[in-house]
Structure formats: structure tokens, C-alpha cells
Amino acid sequence: MVDTPAPIERPPLRDLILRKGKRTIVGADPQGLIRGFFAANSSVTIIVLALIMIFLLKEGAGFLGTYKHELEIYRRAGLEFCDIVDRPLSEQQELSSKLRRAVTTSVDPIIQGVRARRDAAFLLKREVEEQTKLAREPLAAALEKEPAPAATELDPLRQQVAAATQQAAAKMNVPDVFTADEAKRLRDEFAKLTPEVSDLPPMLMELSAAFTVKDKEAKQKFGPLVDASDELEEAPEELRGVLDELKEEVLATKEAATTHFTLEEGRQKLLKAASKAKDPQEKEDLIKEADASKTDEPNYEESIKPVLERREELIGKVVAYAAAADAAAVNLPKEGGTAEATQLLTEVRAALPLHAKALRDGVESLRTWKQDKPVSIFTVIGAFFFGTSWLTNSSWQDFFGFVPLLVxxxxxxxxxxxxxxxxxxxxxxxxxxxxxDREKEIIKPVIEFIQAIPSVVLGFIGISLVGDLIKEISEVPWLGWLPGFPIQERLNMFNAGCLLALMAVPTMFSLAEDALNNVPQAYIDASDALGATKLQTVFRVIVPAGLSGIAAAILLGLGRVIGETMVVLLVAGNRIAIPDFSGGPGVIFQPAHTLTGIIAQELGEVSRGSAHWQALFMVGIVLFVISLAVNGCARAVVRRFELPKA
Structure with a gap:
């Protein structure tokens, strides 16, 4: 019998890894090296976070100073003075637009029949001319020659045009708005179309005349409404004339100031380079170039005098227009030809007194306005954090108010x-x-797969599918009672919200399920011991016990959607304005812009170091702080309501 060797006894793997010995690597304890390796990897996130904060602060730190300088020029050049009137006056265009729509919707039911016939006839004429374009062009070119060609040269071209026109007129598809006799007459008249005759065919002239008569009749029926619309549109003309002249004056001063400071900035860079230059010739050339770019700052006191001399004239025009707006509100008809027209009239009637009041309030501001009033840093902070206008690349003045983006x-x-x-x-x-178990193998991978879909692909889906679907549903007649239906824009906040919800589901699902998994088994056993059913155990024990984790999942999902960029950039509509909340819940169907979207849209188009560049980084800093706050709240909720360890 052959003796089998006894197996070699080895210590457990854990002992091999953790045993204390005298072995060292380059004089260091291996366990210490391992701990240091993992500690270094875990600290990478902290370092990256710190670098992000430093970078954002570095790029955005100078914004307040730069914006303060721009607002100082805005005031000293006199642009602020003109805006006291121009801002409320801009509302007049919107009010006039509503009145024009009221006129159109009132008149349309009366004229739409004759207008449809006229437009259809002109469309048929254009189709015939397009179909015979190849035949008409040689004849038209020949007719323009000097001296005029002989008849023998023109006759073949005329015959070619006549044949092509007769063929196109015969194939013409006349709509049902014309009778059979009218269709035959149209074909006969259009078959005679030629470049040699510029007059309209007789039937087109008759249709145009019929439309003119019907349009005049409709406008006479709604004469007070038409007159009110015309009066409101013409009322501010004198005021606009004076204001436009003043705006030209102050804009010239601003452009001179901008040019001066741009050249001065370049001059300082040249002088700085000259101070570092070692070659005497190079230093001398840089100094000469700097001296050549030297300009004088505009004399703001002298340039504003022509503007202030017309202050009382401007105030008089403002008061006159405000009185005209009040009169228009009184004389405005109470009802239009349709329900939509009546609604528009109600809105304009309510807005006109407020519009006039805003103009009158501006009169006192015009009288007390001072060019030399200093712009404080608090004014700049308020202009950014509480400003309601984000206006860039403007020939007038850039404004960086981020409230519309935040909303x-x-x-x-x-x-x-x-x-x-x-x-x-x-x-x-x-x-x-x-x-x-079988269902879990299907549900979890499918939900987690959503997270792998690129956001730009979801954006395409929102543009091509979700937006059209929402708009079609909103146009269903029996859903017209819902707020905001039918919607006007398919790219809106609701569209973006739906897609962001889809993107947030995987994160919230995973965290919520982990929260339910972390409920101590003792809670479940105690519920079962008391005779609770499965549903009672789930909804009265497990879900309440995991509520803190579910709340944290919701907060982290909120942080996820706030930081999303591509989807909102593609489908939110990108309108930089505070949504109109007066419409109630229907506000969600309005387009909007976002903090992330504005950065992605504009950062690549601005010059580095400009006020616009720094403003975008300030938006990034705010967004970064919001994300940190949301994540901090999620962690605080988890710690505050953490269950005791089993």
C-alpha cells in the first residue's frame, strides 16, 4: 500500500492578508499602503469637487464688478433715462396686437367665405404660372430686349406659352368653393395668361372687389372696435418720435464710452507687455502702439444736456399718451364678434388703466432722475438675483436677471x-x-435601461413625438375645459417635465427600493405575529418605516432633473420670460428657459472674460449651490429619520 502524502495545511486567506509580520515594501507596512491607496481613491471626489468650485468662482468672481461698470455706463450715458418711458411703452405693442386679433376674429366670420374664394383663385393662378415657368421665361426675356424682337421671332414663343398654359389650365384642380360654371370660367381665363399682359383676369378682379366690399361691410359693423384699435395704435406715435430721437443721442454716447474702455483695456495690456519686454526696440514699439490707442473718456455731463433739455417735452408726451390710453379703455366696446374677441377686449380693458398708471408713475422718475447717482454693489446684486430680464447681444443694453431662468x-x-x-x-x-422573481428579472433591468438612453435621444423623442402627441390631445373638443387647452406651443414646460420624469424614474426607483430593503426584518416579523395581512404589513409598516429613504430618493431625483441640460434645451421652448401664472395650471403648457439650458446655448457664443461670459458662470455657481443644497437635504432627511439598527 502506498501512503498518500498528508495535505499541506495553509492558513485562511483572511489570515494571509491581515496577519502581522515583519515584511515591508520599500520600508512601509503593506497594510498601510493598501489603506492609503483606497483612501487616495476616495479623496479624488473631494478634490474634483474643490476644483470645480475653484474654477467656477475664478471665472464668475469678476461678474459683479464688470456688471457694475456696465450699469454705470448705462446710467451716465442716459439709457436708463430713456428706459423709464420705453419699458412701460413696450406694453402698448402687446395691447395693440390683442386689439388687432379681436378685430380679426370679429370680422373673419363675415369675410371668410369671399376671402377663401379670392385666395383660392390667386393660388390657382400662381400654380398655372409655376407649371408654365419654363415656357414663359424665354418669351419674357425676349420682350425685355432692346430693340424689341420681330414678330416672326416672338410668334413661336407665344405659341409655346399658349400651349403650355392651356394644358396647365385644363388640368387645374378647382376647389369646391366655386361652382361648375365659375370653374369653367377660371380655366378659360387662366388659359389665356401670358407675360405680355400684366392685368389680372376679369374673374380675379371681381373676386377681389367682392372681398373689398365685404371687408368694408364687416368693419363698418364693428366700427367702434376698429376705431379703438386704430386709435390705440396711433396714440403713441408722437411720444415714440421724441423718445427715438433721445435714444439716438444716448446710444451714441454709450458707443463712444464702450469704444473708449475697450481701447483702454487693450492699451493697458500693451503697457503691461512693454514693462516685461527685455528688448528695447520691442518695448519702444509696444509703448508707441499703446499711445496710439489712447482715447479720452466721453464727457457724460455735456452729452446728456441735449437730452435733459427735452425732459419736459418728453413728460408732456407721456401725459398725453396716458390720457389717450385712459380714454381708449373707456370707449372700448364691451363685446366683440366672437367669444375670443370678447375675451381679448376684456383683457385689454383691464390692462389699459394699469398701463397708463405705469406711464404716469414714470413721470416722477423722469423728473428726479440723476445722471451722477452712484451704482451700489447692492443694486448690481439685486439686478442679477431679482432681475426679470435676461437680454444679451443687444444694441441697447445687456441685462442679466436670472429670475426667468430660475422659475x-x-x-x-x-x-x-x-x-x-x-x-x-x-x-x-x-x-x-x-x-x-421572474417579474423582478424583467422589471428592474427595463427600468434601469431607461437611464442608459442618451438625453439627446429623449430630446428628439420630445420634439418629434411627445410634443405633437400633447398638442393633438389638447385639440380634442371635449377636452377643451382643461386649463391651457388647446395648447399653442408643442415645445413647452410640460413636454420637458414628462421627459425629465422618465429620466428620474430609474434613480428614484433604485433608491426607494433600497429604502424598503433596509427596513429591519424584526418590524415585518412583528407585524406578521400580530396577524396583519400582506397589504397591511406593506402599507402600515414597511412603507412608513422606509419613508425617510423614499423622501431622500425624491430629493435626489429633484437634484437629477434640475441639473439636466439637453432635454430642456431641446423641448422646453427656450423663451426667456417669466411664465404667465394668471392662467392657473395651464401655465405648464407655456415655453420657458432654464438655468442649464442658457449655459449650454450661450456659452459657446460669447467672448471669454466678458460680462456675458461671467454671468453664465454666475448662473453655474447658483446651479451648483442648488444641487449641493438638494443633496444635503436628502442626506439630512436620511440621518434624521434613520431607523435603529436591528
Missing amino acids: GSVVIALIAIVIATPLSVAAAIYTNQFAS
Whole structure:
């Protein structure tokens, strides 16, 4: 018998790794090296976070100073003086537009029949001319020659045009708005179209005359409304004339100031380079170039005098226009020809007194305005954090008020969270507590796969599918009672919110399910011991116990959607304005812009170091702080309501 060797006994792997010995690597303890390696990797995130903060602060730190300088020029050049009137006056265009729409919707039911016939006839004429274009062009070119060609040269061209025109007129598809006799007459007249005759065919002239008569009749029926629309449109003409002349004066001063400071900045760079130059010739050339670019700062006191001399004239025009606006509100008809026209008239009647009051309030500001009033740093901070206008690349003045962007981001994020929360939490509860193993193998990968879809692809889906679908649903007649229906813009905040909700579901689902998994088994066993059913255990024990984790999942989902860029840039509509909340819940169907979208859209188009560049980085800093705050709140909720360890 052959003796088998006894197996070699080895210590467990854990002992091999953790045993203390005297072995060293380059004089260091291996365990210390391993701990240091993992500690270094874990600290990378902290370093990256610190670098991001430093970079954002470095690029955005000079914004307040730069914007302060721009606002000082804005005031000293006199642009602020003109804006006291121009801002409220800009509302007049919107009010006039509403009145024109009221006129159109009132008149349309009367004239739409004759207008449809006229437009259809002109469209048929253009189609015939397009179809015979190849035949008409040689004849038209020949007719323009000097001296005129002989008849023998023109006759073949005329015959060619006549044949092509007769063929096109015969194939013409005449719409049902014309009778059979009228269709035959149109074909006969259009068959005679030629470049040699510029007059309209007789039937087209008759249709145009019929439309003119009907249009005049309709406008006479709604004469007070038409007159009110014309009066409101013409009322500010004198005021605009004076204001435009003053704006030309102050804009010239601003352009001179901008040119001066741009050249002065370049001059300082040249002098700095000259101070560092070692070659005497190079230094001398740089100094000469700097001296050549030297300019004098505009004399703001002298340049503003012509403007202030016309202050009382401007105030008189403002008062006169405000009185005209009040009179228009009184004389405005109470009803239009349609329900839409009546609604527009109601809106204009309510807005006109406020419009006139805003202009009168500006009169006192015009009288007390001072060019030399200093611009404080608090004014600059307020202009950014509480400004309602984000206007860039303007020939007048750039403004960086980020309130419209913040409101757009918040509304879209709330829409997304409201949609995503029930979907993700319900899916987490079902998957964790009720689904079979086979169902879990299907549900979890599918939900997690959503996270792998590129956001730009979701944006394409929003543009080509979701937006059109929402718009078509909103046009269903029996859904017209819903706020905001039918919607006007297919790219809007609701569209963006739906897609962001889809993107947030995987994150919220995974975190919510982890929260349910972390509920101590003792809670479940105690509920079962008390005779509770499965549903009672889930909804009265497990879900309440995991509520803090679910809340943290919702907050982290909020942070996820606030920071999303591509989807909102593609489908939110990108209108930089505070949404009109007067329409109630229907506000969600309005377009908007967001903090992330404005950065992605404009950062690549601005010059580095400009006020616009720095403003975008300030928006990035605010966005960064919001994301940190949301994540900090999520962690605080988890720590505050953390369950005791089992």
C-alpha cells in the first residue's frame, strides 16, 4: 500500500492578508499602503469637487464688478433715462396686437367665405404660372430686349406659352368653393395668361372687389372696435418720435464710452507687455502702439444736456399718451364678434388703466432722475438675483436677471417630480414586496435601461413625438375645459417635465427600493405575529418605516432633473420670460428657459472674460449651490429619520 502524502495545511486567506509580520515594501507596512491607496481613491471626489468650485468662482468672481461698470455706463450715458418711458411703452405693442386679433376674429366670420374664394383663385393662378415657368421665361426675356424682337421671332414663343398654359389650365384642380360654371370660367381665363399682359383676369378682379366690399361691410359693423384699435395704435406715435430721437443721442454716447474702455483695456495690456519686454526696440514699439490707442473718456455731463433739455417735452408726451390710453379703455366696446374677441377686449380693458398708471408713475422718475447717482454693489446684486430680464447681444443694453431662468427650472423640475414620484415609488413597492422573481428579472433591468438612453435621444423623442402627441390631445373638443387647452406651443414646460420624469424614474426607483430593503426584518416579523395581512404589513409598516429613504430618493431625483441640460434645451421652448401664472395650471403648457439650458446655448457664443461670459458662470455657481443644497437635504432627511439598527 502506498501512503498518500498528508495535505499541506495553509492558513485562511483572511489570515494571509491581515496577519502581522515583519515584511515591508520599500520600508512601509503593506497594510498601510493598501489603506492609503483606497483612501487616495476616495479623496479624488473631494478634490474634483474643490476644483470645480475653484474654477467656477475664478471665472464668475469678476461678474459683479464688470456688471457694475456696465450699469454705470448705462446710467451716465442716459439709457436708463430713456428706459423709464420705453419699458412701460413696450406694453402698448402687446395691447395693440390683442386689439388687432379681436378685430380679426370679429370680422373673419363675415369675410371668410369671399376671402377663401379670392385666395383660392390667386393660388390657382400662381400654380398655372409655376407649371408654365419654363415656357414663359424665354418669351419674357425676349420682350425685355432692346430693340424689341420681330414678330416672326416672338410668334413661336407665344405659341409655346399658349400651349403650355392651356394644358396647365385644363388640368387645374378647382376647389369646391366655386361652382361648375365659375370653374369653367377660371380655366378659360387662366388659359389665356401670358407675360405680355400684366392685368389680372376679369374673374380675379371681381373676386377681389367682392372681398373689398365685404371687408368694408364687416368693419363698418364693428366700427367702434376698429376705431379703438386704430386709435390705440396711433396714440403713441408722437411720444415714440421724441423718445427715438433721445435714444439716438444716448446710444451714441454709450458707443463712444464702450469704444473708449475697450481701447483702454487693450492699451493697458500693451503697457503691461512693454514693462516685461527685455528688448528695447520691442518695448519702444509696444509703448508707441499703446499711445496710439489712447482715447479720452466721453464727457457724460455735456452729452446728456441735449437730452435733459427735452425732459419736459418728453413728460408732456407721456401725459398725453396716458390720457389717450385712459380714454381708449373707456370707449372700448364691451363685446366683440366672437367669444375670443370678447375675451381679448376684456383683457385689454383691464390692462389699459394699469398701463397708463405705469406711464404716469414714470413721470416722477423722469423728473428726479440723476445722471451722477452712484451704482451700489447692492443694486448690481439685486439686478442679477431679482432681475426679470435676461437680454444679451443687444444694441441697447445687456441685462442679466436670472429670475426667468430660475422659475423655468423650478416649474419644469416640479412637473417632473410630480409625475415621477408615484411611478417610481409604486414600481419600487411592487417590485420589492409583490413581484415574483421572474417579474423582478424583467422589471428592474427595463427600468434601469431607461437611464442608459442618451438625453439627446429623449430630446428628439420630445420634439418629434411627445410634443405633437400633447398638442393633438389638447385639440380634442371635449377636452377643451382643461386649463391651457388647446395648447399653442408643442415645445413647452410640460413636454420637458414628462421627459425629465422618465429620466428620474430609474434613480428614484433604485433608491426607494433600497429604502424598503433596509427596513429591519424584526418590524415585518412583528407585524406578521400580530396577524396583519400582506397589504397591511406593506402599507402600515414597511412603507412608513422606509419613508425617510423614499423622501431622500425624491430629493435626489429633484437634484437629477434640475441639473439636466439637453432635454430642456431641446423641448422646453427656450423663451426667456417669466411664465404667465394668471392662467392657473395651464401655465405648464407655456415655453420657458432654464438655468442649464442658457449655459449650454450661450456659452459657446460669447467672448471669454466678458460680462456675458461671467454671468453664465454666475448662473453655474447658483446651479451648483442648488444641487449641493438638494443633496444635503436628502442626506439630512436620511440621518434624521434613520431607523435603529436591528
